[in-house]
Amino acid sequence: xxxxxxxxxxxxxxxxxxxxxxxxxxxxxxxxxxxxxxxxxxxxxxxxxxxxxxxxxxxxxxxxxxxxxxxxxxxxxxxxxxxxxxxxxxxxxxxxxxxxxxxxxxxxxxxxxxxxxxxxxxxxxxxxxxxxxxxxxxxxxxxxxxxxxxxxxxxxxxxxxxxxxxxxxxxxxxxxxxxxxxxxxxxxxxxxxxxxxxxxxxxxxxxxxxxxxxxxxxxxxxxxxxxxxxxxxxxxxxxxxxxxxxxxxxxxxxxxxxxxxxxxxxxxxxxxxxxxxxxxxxxxxxxxxxxxxxxxxxxxxxxxxxxxxxxxxxxxxxxxxxxxxxxxxxxxxxxxxxxxxxxxxxxxxxxxxxxxxxxxxxxxxxxxxxxxxxxxxxxxxxxxxxxxxxxxxxxxxxxxxxxxxxxxxxxxxxxxxxxxxxxxxxxxxxxxxxxxxxxxxxxxxxxxxxxxxxxxxxxxxxxxxxxxxxxxxxxxxxxxxxxxxxxxxxxxxxxxxxxxxxxxxxxxxxxxxxxxxxxxxxxxxxxxxxxxxxxxxxxxxxxxxxxxxxxxxxxxxxxxxxxxxxxxxxxxxxxxxxxxxxxxxxxxxxxxxxxxxxxxxxxxxxxxxxxxxxxxxxxxxxxxxxxxxxxxxxxxxxxxxxxxxxxxxxxxxxxxxxxxxxxxxxxxxxxxxxxxxxxxxxxxxxxxxxxxxxxxxxxxxxxxxxxxxxxxxxxxxxxxxxxxxx
Ligand code: GDP
Numbered sequence: 001x002x003x004x005x006x007x008x009x010x011x012x013x014x015x016x017x018x019x020x021x022x023x024x025x026x027x028x029x030x031x032x033x034x035x036x037x038x039x040x041x042x043x044x045x046x047x048x049x050x051x052x053x054x055x056x057x058x059x060x061x062x063x064x065x066x067x068x069x070x071x072x073x074x075x076x077x078x079x080x081x082x083x084x085x086x087x088x089x090x091x092x093x094x095x096x097x098x099x100x101x102x103x104x105x106x107x108x109x110x111x112x113x114x115x116x117x118x119x120x121x122x123x124x125x126x127x128x129x130x131x132x133x134x135x136x137x138x139x140x141x142x143x144x145x146x147x148x149x150x151x152x153x154x155x156x157x158x159x160x161x162x163x164x165x166x167x168x169x170x171x172x173x174x175x176x177x178x179x180x181x182x183x184x185x186x187x188x189x190x191x192x193x194x195x196x197x198x199x200x201x202x203x204x205x206x207x208x209x210x211x212x213x214x215x216x217x218x219x220x221x222x223x224x225x226x227x228x229x230x231x232x233x234x235x236x237x238x239x240x241x242x243x244x245x246x247x248x249x250x251x252x253x254x255x256x257x258x259x260x261x262x263x264x265x266x267x268x269x270x271x272x273x274x275x276x277x278x279x280x281x282x283x284x285x286x287x288x289x290x291x292x293x294x295x296x297x298x299x300x301x302x303x304x305x306x307x308x309x310x311x312x313x314x315x316x317x318x319x320x321x322x323x324x325x326x327x328x329x330x331x332x333x334x335x336x337x338x339x340x341x342x343x344x345x346x347x348x349x350x351x352x353x354x355x356x357x358x359x360x361x362x363x364x365x366x367x368x369x370x371x372x373x374x375x376x377x378x379x380x381x382x383x384x385x386x387x388x389x390x391x392x393x394x395x396x397x398x399x400x401x402x403x404x405x406x407x408x409x410x411x412x413x414x415x416x417x418x419x420x421x422x423x424x425x426x427x428x429x430x431x432x433x434x435x436x437x438x439x440x441x442x443x444x445x446x447x448x449x450x451x452x453x454x455x456x457x458x459x460x461x462x463x464x465x466x467x468x469x470x471x472x473x474x475x476x477x478x479x480x481x482x483x484x485x486x487x488x489x490x491x492x493x494x495x496x497x498x499x500x501x502x503x504x505x506x507x508x509x510x511x512x513x514x515x516x517x518x519x520x521x522x523x524x525x526x527x528x529x530x531x532x533x534x535x536x537x538x539x540x541x542x543x544x545x546x547x548x549x550x551x552x553x554x555x556x557x558x559x560x561x562x563x564x565x566x567x568x569x570x571x572x573x574x575x576x577x578x579x580x581x582x583x584x585x586x587x588x589x590x591x592x593x594x595x596x597x598x599x600x601x602x603x604x605x606x607x608x609x610x611x612x613x614x615x616x617x618x619x620x621x622x623x624x625x626x627x628x629x630x631x632x633x634x635x636x637x638x639x640x641x642x643x644x645x646x647x648x649x650x651x652x653x654x655x656x657x658x659x660x661x662x663x664x665x666x667x668x669x670x671x672x673x674x675x676x677x678x679x680x681x682x683x684x685x686x687x688x689x690x691x692x693x694x695x696x697x698x699x700x701x702x703x704x705x706x707x708x709x710x711x712x713x714x715x716x717x718x719x720x721x722x723x724x725x726x
Contacts, residue, residue, distance in 0.1 A: 009311065011333035011362060011398055016101040018310045018331060018400045022303055023357070027118055027148060029138040030132035033160040037130050037290040037299075037720050038079075039103060044296055045081035045102070056192065058333040059210070078343070078355050078402045080385045083300045100304045105342075105404040109436040119414065120668035121151035122356040122427070123342045123402070126278075126307030128299065129157045132195075133167035133287065136175035142638075143697050145180050146436045152314075154277050156284045156302050157182070162190050162196045163289040173285055179667075185246045185275065186239055188298060191232065199346030200287060200295050201228055204266045204273075208232075211294040223297065244605065247272050248525045250281050270305055278308040304350035309498035310400030316340075316359040318416065318424040319567050321372045327424045331399045336422035337369070341415045345404075346496070350384065350391050353404040354411050359426070364396045374410055377420065382406035413463050433511065433588065434466055434479035435700045436630035438486060439504035441476060447499045452476065452496030458489055465489060468578075479509055481700060498558040508677045509524040510714065511703055512621075513630040517542040520620025522572075524611035525602075534600035535608030537561060537569045540619035544589040546702075550577055551591045561597040561609065568606040569594055570614020579591060581621040583628055588703070592617065628711060629703040631673050635685065636709040644668045646689045655710070679709075692711040 008596045010017040028034040053328060084099045087149055090500015109121045109126075121127075131141060148155055159172045169190045175182045186194040188200040199210035228236050244264060250273040257264050276282035284306055310331040318327045318338070329338045343355040363369065369376050383394050385403050397403040411417070416426045442451045455467040455478060465480045480486045483506055495497050519540050526533040543552060552573055554566050561569065573594070577587040597612065635656070639647055642663070647670060651658065656674035663669075679698065686694050706714060 006542055008397070009332040010333065010552045013396070014398045016099070018398075018406065019102045020098065020675050021309050021400045022102045022230075022307050023098060023105065023123065023125045023310065023400070024102060024303060024307055025105045025124040025127045025153070026130060027107050027127050027144040027155075029132065029135070029140075029141040029144070030134040032130045032135070032138070032141065033132050037128070037160060037296070040290045040293060040296040041104065041300060042079065044300060045083050053134070053698070064405050078106070078386065078404075080387050081403070084300050084305060085304060088576055091492065102303060103299075105402065117147055118151065119427075121147055121340050123155055123201055123340060124151075124153055124155075125313050126303075128303065128307075129155050129161050130285075130290075130690040131157060131170055131172050131176070133134050133159045133161040133169065133289075134164050136168075136172045137179040138695075142233055142723060143636075144177060149280075152280060154280050154313075156277065156286060156297055156306055157184060158295075159285065159287040160290050160442040162193055162287050162295070163195065163292045167193050167197070169193070169287050176285065177285070182283045183246070183250075183281060184285050185243050187243065187285075187302065188286045188288075188295070189232070189236060190287045191229065193269040197289055197294065198657050199223065200298060201232060201236050201239075201328075202298065203236060203243055206236055206240060209298060211292075214685055220452060235352065241527055243273075244269065246282065248548050250276055274306050277306040278312045300526070316426060318426040319512055321423055321425050328428070329424065332360055333399045335360050337363055338416065338418040338422055338426070338518065339363070339369075340426045340544040341405075341411050341413060341417055344411070344413050346457065346461070347391070349407055350404075352408070353384075353406060355402065355404050356397075356417060358397050358399050358401045358403070360399050361422075362396060362398050367651045370416045370423075371411060371415050371417055372423055372425050373412075373415050378408050378410065380405060380408070397450055412460060424724055427443075433631075433703065434464065434481060434509050435478035435633075436482060436486065436506050437477050437509045438479055439470075439475045440490070440501045443500040443502055448476075449497045449498060451501065454493050454499055455489075455616075458492060459499075470579075508630060510583065510631075510706070512580050512582045512585050512587045513589050513624050514541065514543050514621060514624035514628060516625045518620045518624035520618070522612040522615025522617070524608045524615065524620060525603075526608075532600075532603040533605065533608040533611075534603035535565070535568075535605075535610070535612035536598045537572075537594060537609065537616045537723075538596035539573065539613075539616045539620055540593045540595055541617070541624055542591045543624075544591045546589055548589055550574075550588070553591070553593045555593045555595050556597070561594070562599055562601075566594065566598065566605065567604060567614075568609040569597070569613040572610035572615075573617045575610070576614045576617040576621075581618050582626040583696075585628065587621070588629070592620075628706040628714065630677055630706045631696045632701050632704045633674050633676050634701040635670075635672045635674050635678060635696060635698040637672070637694055637696040639670065639690055641668050643694055644670070644692040647686065647694060650685060650689060654682075655707075674698075675704070675706075676700075677714075 026038055080103050082099050082101055095282045103336065105120050105124055107117055129145060131137060157176060160168055161167055167423055171187060173184060176182045187203050188205060191201060192200045199208060201208050206228060208228045209223050209549050210226055211557050248258045254264060254272045273282065273284055277284060283365050286302055288299065317330040318329055320327055338360045339358045340357045341354045341356045345353045347353050364382060365380060365383055368379050383397060383403055384391050384406055385394055396404060414425060414427045418424060440447050459465050459467050467476065467478045470477050478486055478489060490501050490503060493501055521538045524533055524535040534574060552570050573592050579587055637647055648658065651674060654674050655673045656680050659668055659671040659673060661668060677718060686696055
């Protein structure tokens with residue numbers, strides 16, 4: 001797109017054109033320093049005046065208290081900040097003196113929250129991958145890296161913690177090349193390391209940037225740009241030559257200059273680095289110490305210089321609802337409005353917030369938005385952005401912006417919000433089935449209502465979390481994507497809703513389905529003096545496609561069951577489906593049709609027909625070759641070669657299937673599919689089998705039939721422990 005074209009897509013009213021907007025995420029392994037880096041960014045961009053250190057539990061993006069305690073970041077909070085490259089710097093700055101708007105979307109770092117990571121990746125245009133200068137590339141950074149690759153997110157890398165004992169920039173860089181297969185080249189080199197880490201060398205401009213000691217508040221604001229110290233000159237020159245060589249391999253402009261032996265001006269090289277970074281063909285590598293406030297301003301400069309704005313990435317794609325037609329949503333203020341709601345958040349001050357990313361058009365306060373999922377319209381009464389700890393009302397949001405809607409009720413994470421005559425769905429509403437469940441009850445009986453209200457609210461925010469009542473036992477059941485997921489829900493219940501809960505042991509969320517079609521009949525007839533009961537229904541039941549869920553149709557003709565009783569029959573069928581037939585686990589992927597029945601002028605009523613529905617479903621289900629399904633996990637183990645044999649044997653014993661074995665940098669990567677039921681206690685097992693040197697990650701993959709050899713055991717346990725079944 002030419003620069004003239006770009007102008008036309010920006011509304012004249014907006015303060016920051018799309019070229020000066022960056023939507024970024026900070027992705028990292030837990031503990032690599034994501035929170036500290038974000039914190040410093042917010043400090044340098046002028047939002048917070050006192051730096052909050054993670055260790056004091058005083059940060060901005062970690063809104064939830066238990067995150068501070070656990071030290072992991074779970075929510076996708078979006079924070080807006082502004083950065084202007086310094087004009088007076090002798091360094092060559094592509095955008096010197098021009099303010100940029102940077103929206104930071106917090107990406108969760110733990111695999112239990114895959115759905116959230118993936119959703120936040122979708123709304124980003126670029127990412128800063130933070131690595132620990134001591135540990136290098138850790139397994140979790142690999143997972144996040146792969147997710148970013150899958151969602152085509154351009155990246156720059158920040159090697160953090162250069163001040164820590166054991167910090168080694170070269171190791172982290174070679175890790176990135178080997179383990180992540182990244183075409184990674186330093187644009188900054190460290191000056192010193194560990195306690196002697198002083199600053200960085202800007203490879204492109206061949207200057208040194210040096211900070212003060214950095215442990216005094218605000219000290220890190222000041223830095224000096226100097227000549228490169230004598231001892232590092234050779235190294236810096238070599239790094240520049242290597243960088244030019246790397247860029248010339250992939251960029252024609254630089255290749256030509258190299259070929260003609262012409263000088264390469266820093267701004268020309270920078271423009272080429274930007275082109276390659278945006279195309280995900282190069283990863284510029286930076287370094288610093290967020291904690292000691294060294295290297296953060298150059299990081300912000302690099303975000304502006306190298307990461308793409310909304311116009312530098314391909315247009316978003318959606319589907320026309322109910323069809324397979326792909327609709328392209330171009331980043332342009334002057335076309336219809338289209339956005340994705342990517343995070344719901346209950347804010348203690350502003351109430352319920354819906355964070356959304358605008359892909360096209362504009363949204364003004366007072367406008368009406370349309371939700372293709374619910375086919376409902378809602379009026380937007382308030383719009384805001386979060387700037388540090390401040391909530392700031394805004395009048396209007398434009399293409400490429402990230403903002404929050406206030407006070408809207410019927411929106412769920414993943415919903416598309418658009419103009420009514422631009423009917424498009426950006427994210428198909430496929431919510432994964434939970435794989436694990438547990439029973440919960442309030443510590444004090446009086447809190448039961450408060451507890452169900454809290455759980456309901458949390459379920460609205462998070463489509464991978466569910467809660468319901470087990471109709472048989474009356475117990476409240478919560479279900480989600482992993483143990484940590486549910487632990488955090490319980491924690492939030494306590495902190496945000498002030499309800500303490502007792503929880504049962506985690507249970508596998510098995511599912512039931514059928515393998516052939518069958519017919520079923522249900523009768524509920526009682527004649528016990530006075531007025532009797534009469535309900536009678538016949539149904540057909542057939543398997544539905546995997547993942548298609550439940551369909552219940554009414555095919556009654558000629559009033560064999562009167563119209564007013566049909567909803568009762570459907571109710572009964574659905575209740576039996578939720579409660580399960582075979583082993584008490586929810587039924588999935590079946591089609592039910594109500595086809596026949598009969599009634600009694602006097603004795604028929606809703607309850608009798610509901611019971612008939614339950615019986616009919618159970619009758620058909622038993623004849624339809626029912627099977628039990630179990631959650632299957634995708635497991636990835638990274639281990640030194642020598643433990644491969646033992647770990648493979650262990651996976652086999654866990655009913656696992658090995659999908660692939662790869663060698664990467666002296667490490668072996670085992671990919672396997674293993675039933676979740678066999679994964680309890682795996683963390684301990686892998687530690688003892690590899691003397692603590694192997695690591696693993698896992699995420700839900702699909703549901704598979706439980707083999708007969710294991711079935712009996714599950715059925716027996718299910719009978720003796722109906723409590724937390726779902
Ligand atoms: P996150 O889990 O990735 O968000 O990591 P945090 O920002 O919470 O940092 C984890 C720990 O590393 C905290 O104790 C930080 O104080 C510490 N830390 C973060 N950055 C640095 C750094 O640059 N140098 C040193 N020495 N420690 C750091």
